[in-house]
Amino acid sequence: MEDNKIDFSVVLGASMHDMKNSLCMLLQSMETISQSIEHTPQAQSEFAKIHYEVARVNSNLLQILALYREHNAQLPLNIEEHFLDDVIDELLAKNEMYITNKNISVECEIEQDLSWFFDADLISNLLNDILINALKYTSDQILICAKLVDNSLVIEIHDNGDGYPESMLEKANNEMTSALLSQGRTGLGIYFANLIASAHINKDQKGYIKLANDGRFGGSRFTLILP
Amino acid sequence: MVNPLQRYKSVSVLILDDYSEFRLSLKQMVESFGVNHVDVCTNAEDALSCYSEHYHDILLVDYNLGDGLNGLQLLAELNHRNLLKYGTNYVLITGETASDLVMGALEYRPDDYLAKPFTKTTLKSRLDKLVEKSLAFKPIYTALNQNKPKTALSLCDQLMAENKRVGIECFRLKAEIYLKQLNYTQALSIYNSILHKRELSWAQMGAAVCYLALGESHQALELCKLIATKNPNAVEAYDLACECFVEQQDFESAYAITQKAIAHSPNSIVRQRQLAMLATRYHELEVAFNAYKRVLQLAKYSCLAQLDDYLNQLCVCTTIQLSDSGASARRVKKEYPNVYRSINKLYPSIQSQLAIELHQSFVEYLADKTGKKGEKLILTCDRVAEFPDPLNPAFVNMLELVMKYADIERISSTLDPLVTKEKAKLISHDDHEKSENFNHQGMVKYKEKAFESAQGAFATALANAPNNPNIALNLLQAAYQLHKQQQKFTLTKRQFALSFNALKSLAPHDHRHKQSQSLLNFAKAKLSG
Numbered sequence: 001m002e003d004n005k006i007d008f009s010v011v012l013g014a015s016m017h018d019m020k021n022s023l024c025m026l027l028q029s030m031e032t033i034s035q036s037i038e039h040t041p042q043a044q045s046e047f048a049k050i051h052y053e054v055a056r057v058n059s060n061l062l063q064i065l066a067l068y069r070e071h072n073a074q075l076p077l078n079i080e081e082h083f084l085d086d087v088i089d090e091l092l093a094k095n096e097m098y099i100t101n102k103n104i105s106v107e108c109e110i111e112q113d114l115s116w117f118f119d120a121d122l123i124s125n126l127l128n129d130i131l132i133n134a135l136k137y138t139s140d141q142i143l144i145c146a147k148l149v150d151n152s153l154v155i156e157i158h159d160n161g162d163g164y165p166e167s168m169l170e171k172a173n174n175e176m177t178s179a180l181l182s183q184g185r186t187g188l189g190i191y192f193a194n195l196i197a198s199a200h201i202n203k204d205q206k207g208y209i210k211l212a213n214d215g216r217f218g219g220s221r222f223t224l225i226l227p
Numbered sequence: 228m229v230n231p232l233q234r235y236k237s238v239s240v241l242i243l244d245d246y247s248e249f250r251l252s253l254k255q256m257v258e259s260f261g262v263n264h265v266d267v268c269t270n271a272e273d274a275l276s277c278y279s280e281h282y283h284d285i286l287l288v289d290y291n292l293g294d295g296l297n298g299l300q301l302l303a304e305l306n307h308r309n310l311l312k313y314g315t316n317y318v319l320i321t322g323e324t325a326s327d328l329v330m331g332a333l334e335y336r337p338d339d340y341l342a343k344p345f346t347k348t349t350l351k352s353r354l355d356k357l358v359e360k361s362l363a364f365k366p367i368y369t370a371l372n373q374n375k376p377k378t379a380l381s382l383c384d385q386l387m388a389e390n391k392r393v394g395i396e397c398f399r400l401k402a403e404i405y406l407k408q409l410n411y412t413q414a415l416s417i418y419n420s421i422l423h424k425r426e427l428s429w430a431q432m433g434a435a436v437c438y439l440a441l442g443e444s445h446q447a448l449e450l451c452k453l454i455a456t457k458n459p460n461a462v463e464a465y466d467l468a469c470e471c472f473v474e475q476q477d478f479e480s481a482y483a484i485t486q487k488a489i490a491h492s493p494n495s496i497v498r499q500r501q502l503a504m505l506a507t508r509y510h511e512l513e514v515a516f517n518a519y520k521r522v523l524q525l526a527k528y529s530c531l532a533q534l535d536d537y538l539n540q541l542c543v544c545t546t547i548q549l550s551d552s553g554a555s556a557r558r559v560k561k562e563y564p565n566v567y568r569s570i571n572k573l574y575p576s577i578q579s580q581l582a583i584e585l586h587q588s589f590v591e592y593l594a595d596k597t598g599k600k601g602e603k604l605i606l607t608c609d610r611v612a613e614f615p616d617p618l619n620p621a622f623v624n625m626l627e628l629v630m631k632y633a634d635i636e637r638i639s640s641t642l643d644p645l646v647t648k649e650k651a652k653l654i655s656h657d658d659h660e661k662s663e664n665f666n667h668q669g670m671v672k673y674k675e676k677a678f679e680s681a682q683g684a685f686a687t688a689l690a691n692a693p694n695n696p697n698i699a700l701n702l703l704q705a706a707y708q709l710h711k712q713q714q715k716f717t718l719t720k721r722q723f724a725l726s727f728n729a730l731k732s733l734a735p736h737d738h739r740h741k742q743s744q745s746l747l748n749f750a751k752a753k754l755s756g
Contacts, residue, residue, distance in 0.1 A: 021246055024344035028252045031347060058344060076458040079427060081395045086356070093348045113392060117425045121342055202425070 012068060016061050023054055048101035052132070055094065059129045063192045066122070077119045077199055084114045084146040084155075091127055091144075098135055109145040116153040118226050122196045129189045130157050130222050137161035141217045152205075153226040160217035169211055193224070202227040234358060235261035239281060242267045243274045243301070244289040244320070253287060256347050260354065271296035271528065275304065282312050284361070285354065287341075290321045296528050300494065303335045308530050314368035316357045334463055336429065363393060367400065376404050395421065402433055411437040428454050428461065435467055444471040462492045469501060476661055478690045479721065481505055489518075496522050496531040507543060508693065510724045512550070515543045516559065523569065534574040537566050538621035541586050542628055549593070549632060563590065581611055582622050589629050596634070604629070605637050612641050623649045662692035669701055678709035679717065686722050689729065699729035700739060703746035716753045723750050 034047055088108055092099070099106055134142055138159035145156045168187065193209050200207035205227035215221040240257050242265065244250045250267050257265055266281065268274040271292055278286065290298040298319050305311040319337040339353055361368070363386060370379040380401055387397040398417055405414035415437035421430040431450045438447035451468035454461045465488035472481035482505040489502055503518035519540035526532030544559035544566075563586075570579050588607045592600040611618075611626065618626075623646055630642050669684035685702035692698060703726055706718040730743040 020343040021249060025248055025252065027344055027346055028256075054344070076460055079425070081425075083392060090349060090352060093352060094346070096348065115392070117427070121340070 012065055016065055019061060020058070023058055027051075027054060045101055048098045051095075051097045052135075055098075055128065055132055059125065059132065059189075062125050063129070063188060066125075066192065067195070077122065079117050079119055079200075081115050081117055082120045084110050084116065084153075087120060087124060087127075088144055088146065091124060091131060094128060095131060095135060102135070102140075104135060104138060104140050104142060106142045106144065109143065109147075111147050114146055114148065114153075116148075116226060117202070118153070118200055119196075122199075123224075123226075126193045126196045126224070127155065127157070130193060133189060134159040134161070134220070134222070138219060141219075143216055149225075151227075153224075155224045155226075157222045158215035158217055159219040160215065161219040163213035163215070163220045164211050169213065193222075197224055197226065200226050233261070235354075236263060238262050238285060238358065239264035239283040240266070240285045240287065241274060241278055241281070241283040242287045243269075243271070243292065243298070244287075245269055245291070245293040246289070249289070253350075256350055257287070257354075259347070260351055270294075271301040271304070274301060275308075275310070278305065279310050283315065285316045285318065285357065287318050287320060288337075290319055297494075299335070299337075300528075302337060304529055306335050312368075313371040314361055314365065316361060318353070318357070334432070360393070360396075363390060364396075364400075371404070376408055379404055399429070406433070406436070409440075411440045415441070426453075428457065432463060432467070435464075439467065439471055439474065444474040447471050448475075460491055462488045462495075462498070465491070466495075466498060466501070476691050477687075478505060478508055479686070482509060482721075493521065494525060496525045496529050496536075499525065500536060503539065503543070507539075509721045510728050511721070512543055512547045513555070516540070516547060519543055520562075523566070526569075526573075532573075534570065534576075534579055535619050535621035537570050537574070538582055538619065538625055541566055541582075542621065542624050545586070545590065545593075545628060548590075560590075563587075578614065578616065578619065578622065581607075581614060582619075582625060585611060585629065586625065589633065592633060601633075601635055604633060605635065605641075608638050608641050612645055618645075618649050620649075659692060662688045662695065662698065664688075665691070666698050666701065669705065673701070673705055673708070676708075676712070678705050678712055679715070681705040682709055682717065689722070689725050693725055694729055694732070696729050696733055696739060696743070699726035700743060700746065702726055703743075703750055707746060707749055710753070718750055718754070720754060723754055726750070 030047060030050055037043060085108075088110060092106060092108075131142075131144075134157055138161040141158075141160040143156075143158040145154075145158075147154055168190070171187075190209070190211065197207035197209050207224070207226040209225070210221075210223040212221045212223070213219070235257075240262050242250055242253050242257070244253065244267075247269075250269070254265050254267055264281070264283075266277050266283065268277055272295065274286075274288070288298040288301060292298060292301075296304060298321075302311075302317055302319075305317075311317070316338045318339045318341055320341045320343060338357060341350065341353060367379050367382045367386065370376075370382060383397045383401045383404075387394050398421055402414045402417040402421075405411075405417065415434055418430045418434035418437065421427060422434060431454050435447040435450035435454075438444070438450065448468055448471040451464040451471065454464040455468070465484050469481045469485045469488070472478070472484065482502075485498065485502045485505055488498055493499070499518045499521045503515045503522065506512070506514035506518060519536060522532060522536045523540060526536070540562070544562050547559045548556045567583050567587075570583060585604075585607050588600065588604045592604045594600075608629070626642050626646050630639050630646065665684045665688035669681045669688060672678075672681035672684060682702060682705040685698060685705055689695065689698045689702055702722060703718075706716065706722075710716045727747060730739075730747065733740045733743055
């Protein structure tokens with residue numbers, strides 16, 4: 001019967017809720033253990049790895065739900081004013097353990113008191129996914145910039161790794177379709193990023209992303225533009 | 228700068244989560260920040276009483292709380308009970324992203340959302356910000372808690388000038404203060420200045436509330452539509468749109484949008500009551516019955532239920548009992564003892580006692596019209612007539628019902644003046660002028676043989692004068708002619724029910740009776756076929 005049909009997004013939501021409780025507990029337990037043991041470099045590095053993987057699992061969960069919602073035209077945005085330094089601070093705090101452990105230097109260039117209107121959850125998820133990726137592929141440097149250009153917010157993440165593979169650059173900047181999904185994890189992340197960016201619409205202007213290999217340190221440059 | 232650990236020493240926190248391990252882990256986290264006073268609760272009811280005892284500075288509430296209220300409903304409930312103090316930080320913890328929930332929170336908005344999973348560091352940095360903000364806003368909150376809105380408003384201006392990061396927050400607070408003072412013009416100008424900068428849903432909602440209060444329901448409706456287009460889950464916009472439609476006497480649209488809102492979010496007393504009242508208007512008694520039933524179930528958790536909800540449910544049940552002798556009638560009869568019991572427990576007053584007695588003797592009379600039950604009913608009605616205080620609107624509805632179905636002259640003569648007097652006090656939703664206009668418009672279209680337009684006009688006219696048999700006849704006649712002309716039958720079930728009810732009162736010797744019967748039969752055949 002039609003009435004008994006289960007709304008899959010509800011099921012997905014419910015099981016996500018449960019999985020996230022688990023992730024929460026996992027992180028908590030780790031912190032507790034971390035406080036009670038001796039911190040050898042090896043233990044440190046293992047902890048960093050767990051943190052990193054938890055972040056990835058979480059990021060995946062969020063993306064799946066968001067993609068499903070978008071597919072069913074029910075991806076609502078909660079647009080509010082947010083200060084960029086707050087958003088970026090939280091982003092770095094989330095990944096602090098991994099950054100310290102891998103000795104990556106992260107610089108920020110954010111205009112003072114810069115604020116903009118967007119859905120903080122979705123944009124944080126997007127940036128977190130891009131940052132996780134950058135942390136993985138960079139040699140040792142990352143730069144995050146945020147500024148206003150032509151009445152749009154521009155956020156850039158630069159690294160000094162080998163850059164995006166040619167095939168992805170092409171797909172990401174030209175077709176931005178589900179073909180990206182065939183590019184594996186990073187492809188899904190980029191697809192998701194574009195989806196979230198373009199859901200941000202202000203006065204008929206849509207948000208978008210750009211991928212390039214002209215980063216300030218010679219590696220990749222990810223750009224998010226929000227009107 | 229205050230020492231970070233000292234900062235939390237005087238802060239009190241209430242944690243509410245139905246998941247025990249998580250509760251514990253949250254407690255450990257906040258204690259490690261230096262908080263001395265932490266209370267934990269497992270359900271919304273306990274949290275309500277715990278908060279009203281201690282007025283914590285920070286509430287950490289999970290959205291999912293199992294049975295009963297969820298995290299957002301608890302926030303609404305705290306507001307409805309006027310419990311929530313200015314300066315209390317309400318943090319909603321969610322398993323999903325906040326956007327899913329926030330659209331249901333345009334009116335009562337949490338101070339922050341925290342998406343699971345989060346680390347201690349994230350929680351700390353969020354709480355740091357909230358505590359800092361509270362510190363900045365403290366003089367304003369104090370003024371508001373002392374009920375000094377003027378001082379609060381000027382303090383807002385002062386703070387905005389000093390700290391540009393809190394600009395929007397100050398605007399928002401100012402608009403809320405004006406709203407509470409019923410100064411809609413000022414509130415509207417603030418919301419509009421925000422909307423000029425950016426189309427934020429809460430500002431659109433605020434502006435819509437102002438427009439409606441200022442009598443510009445069309446403008447309010449436009450904004451509601453904008454909000455709902457951006458987010459189909461924005462039930463609060465539906466609720467407000469419903470109020471706009473009622474204001475415009477467009478009950479059909481009001482009913483439709485309320486049903487839509489209920490489908491999205493059924494656990495609201497106000498919404499279910501609205502549905503029940505509109506369904507009663509359209510004689511969809513099953514819908515009304517179920518909606519009131521839900522209201523009474525939700526009453527367990529909320530202060531928003533009223534005696535009238537219980538009395539109206541008794542009226543709906545009785546009407547069902549009168550119009551059906553089968554399973555539905557048996558089902559509603561079972562409701563009576565429960566409703567009586569709840570009324571006795573929750574609203575012990577002379578009026579409520581009298582209402583129960585009247586209903587009981589009426590139901591007994593209906594079961595046995597021959598015996599002494601009629602006399603008992605007459606005596607109860609006499610006592611109602613002698614009752615000195617004003618009667619609740621739902622009580623008046625019950626009296627009307629008794630008058631209509633108790634075939635006793637003495638009761639009509641006792642109750643009629645009383646009902647007329649009480650009804651005159653209520654603002655009637657029947658708009659005769661509007662009804663006449665539409666009826667006239669319908670007649671013009673009918674003469675032009677534009678039967679479809681005529682039918683539409685008559686339907687609106689009837690909705691505004693639901694007891695007028697002439698308009699009902701016009702409506703049915705137009706539907707009949709349209710069918711003859713184009714083989715098209717567009718009368719809705721609801722329009723049929725309205726017409727049926729309006730024509731029910733025609734006596735068999737009335738010259739319109741025969742025509743009404745044949746038109747009703749025609750429509751009935753078309754609808755069932």
